[in-house]
Amino acid sequence: MNIYREPARETWPELCRRAEQDNSSIAETVARIVDRVARGGDAAVRELTLQIDGAAPEALAVGEVEFAAAEAAVSTELKDAIAKAAENIRAFHAAQMPREVRVETAPGVLCVQRPVPIQRVGLYIPGGTAPLFSTVLMLAVPALTAGCPKVILCTPPNKQGSVAPAVLYAAAACGLRRVFKVGGAQAIAAMAYGTESIPKVDKIFGPGNRYVTMAKQLVSGRNTAIDMPAGPSEVMVLADDTARPEFVAADLLSQAEHGRDSQAIAVCSSQALAEAVLAQVEAQAALLARADFVQHSLANSRIVVLADRAAMLDFANTYAAEHLIISLRKAEEAASLITAAGSVFIGNYTPESAGDYASGTNHTLPTCGWTAAYSGVNIDSFMRKMTLQHITREGLAALAPTITTMAEAEGLQAHANAVTVRLSQISAQS
Amino acid sequence: MNIYREPARETWPELCRRAEQDNSSIAETVARIVDRVARGGDAAVRELTLQIDGAAPEALAVGEVEFAAAEAAVSTELKDAIAKAAENIRAFHAAQMPREVRVETAPGVLCVQRPVPIQRVGLYIPGGTAPLFSTVLMLAVPALTAGCPKVILCTPPNKQGSVAPAVLYAAAACGLRRVFKVGGAQAIAAMAYGTESIPKVDKIFGPGNRYVTMAKQLVSGRNTAIDMPAGPSEVMVLADDTARPEFVAADLLSQAEHGRDSQAIAVCSSQALAEAVLAQVEAQAALLARADFVQHSLANSRIVVLADRAAMLDFANTYAAEHLIISLRKAEEAASLITAAGSVFIGNYTPESAGDYASGTNHTLPTCGWTAAYSGVNIDSFMRKMTLQHITREGLAALAPTITTMAEAEGLQAHANAVTVRLSQISAQS
Numbered sequence: 001m002n003i004y005r006e007p008a009r010e011t012w013p014e015l016c017r018r019a020e021q022d023n024s025s026i027a028e029t030v031a032r033i034v035d036r037v038a039r040g041g042d043a044a045v046r047e048l049t050l051q052i053d054g055a056a057p058e059a060l061a062v063g064e065v066e067f068a069a070a071e072a073a074v075s076t077e078l079k080d081a082i083a084k085a086a087e088n089i090r091a092f093h094a095a096q097m098p099r100e101v102r103v104e105t106a107p108g109v110l111c112v113q114r115p116v117p118i119q120r121v122g123l124y125i126p127g128g129t130a131p132l133f134s135t136v137l138m139l140a141v142p143a144l145t146a147g148c149p150k151v152i153l154c155t156p157p158n159k160q161g162s163v164a165p166a167v168l169y170a171a172a173a174c175g176l177r178r179v180f181k182v183g184g185a186q187a188i189a190a191m192a193y194g195t196e197s198i199p200k201v202d203k204i205f206g207p208g209n210r211y212v213t214m215a216k217q218l219v220s221g222r223n224t225a226i227d228m229p230a231g232p233s234e235v236m237v238l239a240d241d242t243a244r245p246e247f248v249a250a251d252l253l254s255q256a257e258h259g260r261d262s263q264a265i266a267v268c269s270s271q272a273l274a275e276a277v278l279a280q281v282e283a284q285a286a287l288l289a290r291a292d293f294v295q296h297s298l299a300n301s302r303i304v305v306l307a308d309r310a311a312m313l314d315f316a317n318t319y320a321a322e323h324l325i326i327s328l329r330k331a332e333e334a335a336s337l338i339t340a341a342g343s344v345f346i347g348n349y350t351p352e353s354a355g356d357y358a359s360g361t362n363h364t365l366p367t368c369g370w371t372a373a374y375s376g377v378n379i380d381s382f383m384r385k386m387t388l389q390h391i392t393r394e395g396l397a398a399l400a401p402t403i404t405t406m407a408e409a410e411g412l413q414a415h416a417n418a419v420t421v422r423l424s425q426i427s428a429q430s
Numbered sequence: 431m432n433i434y435r436e437p438a439r440e441t442w443p444e445l446c447r448r449a450e451q452d453n454s455s456i457a458e459t460v461a462r463i464v465d466r467v468a469r470g471g472d473a474a475v476r477e478l479t480l481q482i483d484g485a486a487p488e489a490l491a492v493g494e495v496e497f498a499a500a501e502a503a504v505s506t507e508l509k510d511a512i513a514k515a516a517e518n519i520r521a522f523h524a525a526q527m528p529r530e531v532r533v534e535t536a537p538g539v540l541c542v543q544r545p546v547p548i549q550r551v552g553l554y555i556p557g558g559t560a561p562l563f564s565t566v567l568m569l570a571v572p573a574l575t576a577g578c579p580k581v582i583l584c585t586p587p588n589k590q591g592s593v594a595p596a597v598l599y600a601a602a603a604c605g606l607r608r609v610f611k612v613g614g615a616q617a618i619a620a621m622a623y624g625t626e627s628i629p630k631v632d633k634i635f636g637p638g639n640r641y642v643t644m645a646k647q648l649v650s651g652r653n654t655a656i657d658m659p660a661g662p663s664e665v666m667v668l669a670d671d672t673a674r675p676e677f678v679a680a681d682l683l684s685q686a687e688h689g690r691d692s693q694a695i696a697v698c699s700s701q702a703l704a705e706a707v708l709a710q711v712e713a714q715a716a717l718l719a720r721a722d723f724v725q726h727s728l729a730n731s732r733i734v735v736l737a738d739r740a741a742m743l744d745f746a747n748t749y750a751a752e753h754l755i756i757s758l759r760k761a762e763e764a765a766s767l768i769t770a771a772g773s774v775f776i777g778n779y780t781p782e783s784a785g786d787y788a789s790g791t792n793h794t795l796p797t798c799g800w801t802a803a804y805s806g807v808n809i810d811s812f813m814r815k816m817t818l819q820h821i822t823r824e825g826l827a828a829l830a831p832t833i834t835t836m837a838e839a840e841g842l843q844a845h846a847n848a849v850t851v852r853l854s855q856i857s858a859q860s
Contacts, residue, residue, distance in 0.1 A: 077835050078835055078836070080832075080835075081831065081832040081833075081835040081836050081839075082836070084832045085832055085836065088535040088536060091533055091535045092533050092535055092541045092543075095531050096815075098528075101522075101525050101526050103521055103522050103525045105518040105790035111518075111522045111789055111790045111791050113522075113525075113526055116768075116769055116770075117769075118802070118803055119769050119770070119802065120802075130840045130841035130842065131840070132840060133836075133839070134836055134840060166839055202802040202803040217651055221659070223799070224803070225803035225804060229651070247848075247851060247852055250844065253844040253847070254844040254845045254848040257842060257843070257844040257845070258842075284851075288843055288844055288847075289841075289843050290841075290842075290843070294844075331820075332820070335818055338546075338816070339546055339549050340546075340549070342816070343817045343818070343819070344816065344817070344818040344819070345818075345819055346818060346819065347821070349821050349822060349823045349825070349826045349852055350819055350821040350826070351826075352848065353833050353837060353842075353845040353846070353848045353849055354819065354829060354833060354849070355819055356833075356845060357832065357833045357836045357837065357845075358829050358836065359535060359536075359539050359541055359819050360533065360535035360539070360819075361541050361819055362817065369653070371816075372548070372549065372550075372632040372814075373548055373632040373633040373654070373655035373814065375814045375815040375816070376815075376816075378543060380810065380815065384803065384804065384805045385805040385806075385810065386771055386772070386773070386774060386801075386805070386806075387772075387773045387774070387785070387791040387792065387808075388765055388773070388774040388775075388776060389773070389774070389775055389776065389784065389785055389789050389791055390762065390777055390780055391779050391784055392779060393779045395779070396779045396784065399784060399789065401507075401511065402510075402511040402515055402787065403783050403784060403787045405510075406508070406511050406512070406563075406787045407783060407786075407787065409508050409511075409596060410561070410562060410563070410564060411560035411719075412684070412687060412688075412720075412783075413687065413719055413720070414680065414683040414684040414686070414687040414714075414718055414724070415782075415786060415787075417680050417683070417714065417718075418680040418683075418684040418782065418783045419783055421677060421714075422680075422778070422779055422781065
């Protein structure tokens, strides 16, 4: 982890660069898997699961016996934690519920924007050594709060054909019991096209490895929406002399342990602070179990020294971090100047891990600079906003000159006709 | 245009099928154009504009002289129409402005969802014989209402190197004067990567031909968000005995004149109505100028007879139309059962052309069944929702067991440490 002291603006793009991700080498493999599932349905899913995961579950759907076993396997302590986290996530996402907007833009011209839940939603939860049951909460709670009527979840089985108990328990705790034991690109394909067991969905959510990411990108150009583009996780910490080096270091490391390609950037207001943070990073890193991930991601990470507060905030908006921690004097005011970040953590007692698990905010966030245009997962992600309009005969008569003038200027005669045919009628009925 | 009488449910997917759009043959050409602009900047844009549009504008940016000429060229009648349409669009989109959501999910745990305008927005307006100045209003008005600080517009020049006056006038009337004379895939590339003249943007909006569509799809997987997947325009009309065959026919034809690949579907409650609609379509089509487009798109179009009202609504949700006109008894009640449509037009005096131009709703809508998951362009399209949280030391202490229990169960030790390091401190400062 290097320290960059007062870097010139021209060097900022390089300092804000993410590790390159080139998945094009697996594009063909993924396309083959997706097409095979689209054509072959359950049989193709089973063959691929045996081949890739080394498992051959009898039924793809998780049954009651497995849910009961998961319930028995999860500790009371973890059950309580899941319940508390779910409650906070539910409270924050329920408060986001959009309302119907009704405006009479002119007499007799009623325009309505109506939020409607997406009908069929698919959630993907990766498998592996550390099953992300927290992501189950982050996706299932808003989906069900939004009122999506059909929500399913896919997650890969282990070699014994079973799924992590915490994942199953968290799903059931949210009220979601349509869980399928299938992972990777084959799961994304199954949700995009539907199979005999696994229903087709309208939108797919959730993180995954590069096969999952590539498959999501592929189906998003064909027939199924996705939550957002995916990339390695990242954090930026802005720190001045009100920050504690040991807290800053702990936050950088909690990002670094996510994976080998994670990135952590500290922006410090002085060289002394930068050096203190670096010393703390080294001291705390030595005590961590996931040393391999941590060492790799620290190599992608850096500390930047910028004494000027406005420059720090500009640098933060240039980087456009997934997670932005603001440990600055007048931190709220600083936060009000942030235009690009996924989730912002204000003050010395707001670690990223609070938002990752339990405060109520969502941890499914855009990365790689996509925060300049994308929101993190929120209640809107599970809804569509449909417009409706109802115009009376009188309302249409008043609008008619505007419509026909514009339609004729665009050379669209039939558009004008659709108005004039209605107004040339003698009787009126709206 | 064929009539399908009481089609069996198994045949619905075929009846709801859109014309196939395969743009893969132009993928390489578009990728070459995009990469050329990304590397070559303005010089590449100029070369491509000369080669593709046959024009060589001196400056890419539209200057004051051209705006003044456009102002002089547009009729007073059209200016009035543009002003009225813009006012209704502004009123409806301003009413959609999201508010900040603030929730204390637990004592000392404040979670905020803050809407922030996207900083840099690019609008694309196609050229051609009928310049779509109405689309300028549909994109520029919400962008500026949302508060996006940097909004630019690209539109192709004609062979004389100039741009349609109505497009320039509409842009200026909205307060948008950063207009660039560049079209096609080269315009999309310029906005995605930036050139010496044309600034890079965070999100690109607007319709276009298949080169534009393919370029938008390409950059959306690289570095720039886009509004939505694009496809040919379409309408569905639901009609029972309260509908007027001549109105239904006029609406079908106003869709059909959009382009050769447009699709219009009528769902009628009786065979007699279906036949009356078909007779009116033939009679009215004979009077239209764009006969080539109309004949082609009517070949993609159909009339379906379904006597059962619930079946009609199911069919509408299966088709998931961009535009859905409901000319049914108790039309509002029917509309409340629609889960997938871009924009809904209720009653006999609400033609699609009202929403296309002037009522206030947006005409940039998802097509090809994407309405199951996407909204049309609305105020949210120009904003991001960023979350923020501010936790006190006491708030963190209360959340700590939940966070650390979950982090440890996911094997993320440093996530737990970020909490414990803060609470092991003796002094407290939040």
